[in-house]
Amino acid sequence: GAVVSQHPSWVICKSGTSVKIECRSLDFQATTMFWYRQFPKQSLMLMATSNEGSKATYEQGVEKDKFLINHASLTLSTLTVTSAHPEDSSFYICSATEGGRSSIYNEQFFGPGTRLTVL
Amino acid sequence: AQSVTQLDSHVSVSEGTPVLLRCNYSSSYSPSLFWYVQHPNKGLQLLLKYTSAATLVKGINGFEAEFKKSETSFHLTKPSAHMSDAAEYFCVVSDPRTGTALIFGKGTTLSVSS
Numbered sequence: 001g002a003v004v005s006q007h008p009s010w011v012i013c014k015s016g017t018s019v020k021i022e023c024r025s026l027d028f029q030a031t032t033m034f035w036y037r038q039f040p041k042q043s044l045m046l047m048a049t050s051n052e053g054s055k056a057t058y059e060q061g062v063e064k065d066k067f068l069i070n071h072a073s074l075t076l077s078t079l080t081v082t083s084a085h086p087e088d089s090s091f092y093i094c095s096a097t098e099g100g101r102s103s104i105y106n107e108q109f110f111g112p113g114t115r116l117t118v119l
Numbered sequence: 120a121q122s123v124t125q126l127d128s129h130v131s132v133s134e135g136t137p138v139l140l141r142c143n144y145s146s147s148y149s150p151s152l153f154w155y156v157q158h159p160n161k162g163l164q165l166l167l168k169y170t171s172a173a174t175l176v177k178g179i180n181g182f183e184a185e186f187k188k189s190e191t192s193f194h195l196t197k198p199s200a201h202m203s204d205a206a207e208y209f210c211v212v213s214d215p216r217t218g219t220a221l222i223f224g225k226g227t228t229l230s231v232s233s
């Protein structure tokens with residue numbers, strides 16, 4: 001149980017285009033989803049927190065107009081990188097909490113990640 | 120505010136020898152603490168978690184960690200390393216009172232040689 005998927009797992013795009021990444025909770029309802037960014041050989045940095053049906057909360061330094069987050073249902077959140085540039089190339093990871101017991105301890109279930117390469 | 124420091128960026132052991140990955144935390148309140156493992160091209164997997172119950176926490180794959188409040192430490196150990204343990208390990212802290220997101224350490228790369 002508690003499986004989170006991401007799609008696509010790998011995407012290459014041209015500079016200036018937009019890319020959408022999906023994060024799905026497959027066997028539970030995710031009340032809260034998180035988006036992280038991980039540079040090579042570095043730790044995960046939280047980008048934003050989203051609750052179903054409300055606007056995402058962005059961390060300091062993250063451009064909300066560039067990284068659009070939508071959490072329209074309890075099983076799906078999307079991250080859209082708008083007008084992507086080479087510096088946006090990174091590994092994007094989502095996670096989700098299912099509420100109830102796991103949320104008490106803030107245990108998050110992670111997706112496998114999406115590697116974005118902007119040419 | 121919470122923070123976590125992983126004291127070693129890289130640890131190398133031989134197969135069959137003990138593993139010790141060190142982590143110190145900083146938190147104003149009793150934190151929740153986690154260890155996650157990340158294998159290449161795979162998602163993060165929870166190894167174990169401390170949530171104010173027993174201070175010695177046993178996790179998957181033979182790993183365990185001990186919460187020591189006096190030392191503000193949560194070191195990860197395993198008696199005997201296996202080749203499949205080679206991966207990136209993250210020590211993570213959160214504040215269960217506020218439901219804030221996880222704060223990750225910088226990670227420790229574990230290498231296991233035969």
